[in-house]
Amino acid sequence: MSVTKKFLYVNRKAPYGTIYALESLEVVLIGAAFEQDVSLAFLDDGVFQLTKGQDTKGIGVKNFSPTFRALGDYEVTKLYIEQESLDERGLTKDDLQEIVYEDEDDDWAEKPSIRVVNRAEMAAIMADQDVVLSF
Amino acid sequence: MSTLHTVNKSPFATDALLSCLNHCSDGDAVLMIEDGVYGALANSRISKAVQARAGSVTLLILGPDAQARGLNSDKCLSDVGRVDYDGFVDLVTQHDRTQAWL
Amino acid sequence: MAYQVNGSTVEHDEEGYITNLDEWSKELADTIAESENIEMNEEHWEVVNFLRDYYEEYQIAPAVRVLIKSIKKSMGPEKGNNKYMYELFPYGPAKQACKIAGLPKPTGCV
Known part of the structure; x- marks a missing residue:
């Protein structure tokens, strides 16, 4: 196996108005096969991707919000959400769905995948990557 | 370690430029391309936000995109430099990573 | 078709x-x-039903390594391993079992 690189997927779009959010999620799932150090960032309208209570029956497109809960199975366990982006939209962490992963090395203990960070922390996370992919 | 940020949307249509300016680190470069070049306009409602980062971040527009839109130097903030396509390539090689703000 | x-x-x-x-x-x-030249027995059905439940919950068909890991977790290592799964579905447990389960081709099968 070659050297592990740090990949950050930056999500800044709401889920259904454009294809960006779904495309990002698919690339993350496919890219997970390469066993890199993957993180996801959600800021600006990207935070809307993780809200609870999405129901797309009426608009005839697939509701992919449940798929975020499968990311742990793909060993994608770091979802960084920006506090300021939540604040600007009148949202709190409680408006987001719960996403956990099971730590195989810790007797499958459930641990939270969502980590709320402030803007300065988000900037530092971005600056710490080998590759940044934007959606 | 530094990042080249690119912004390709007008700052009057989306928050991409402002979000970029809020998230870039000191020593990074922000290159405005395509409709992003309108971010270099002097006297606009976002000029102040752009100027505020001029001391810590290298601000640039892609010359051919600016020229195509009639953005001559006298219409643009003096803090914003110009590069051509070769300069764009140089910027990519001079930074550790490129981050696109879509 | x-x-x-x-x-x-x-x-x-x-x-x-x-x-x-x-x-x-x-x-x-x-x-x-x-x-697919497979005669369905209880063991095949166990995997197919598992995949359908997984899809119901997460809206994706898991990649093969994810499927095997998840089977291992819920049914134990004697079933959650490559050998067992490929014996049941010789042309790929995720691809073949997903097809039988009526699901899309797995996401993340490279």
């Missing part, structure tokens, strides 16, 4: 995955399995 089940027709794509996921039935699963 279509499967014939009990006199009705179920469309599938060029690889054999059904087009409309709502048209799946147990009889259809047997028909698809037959076209």
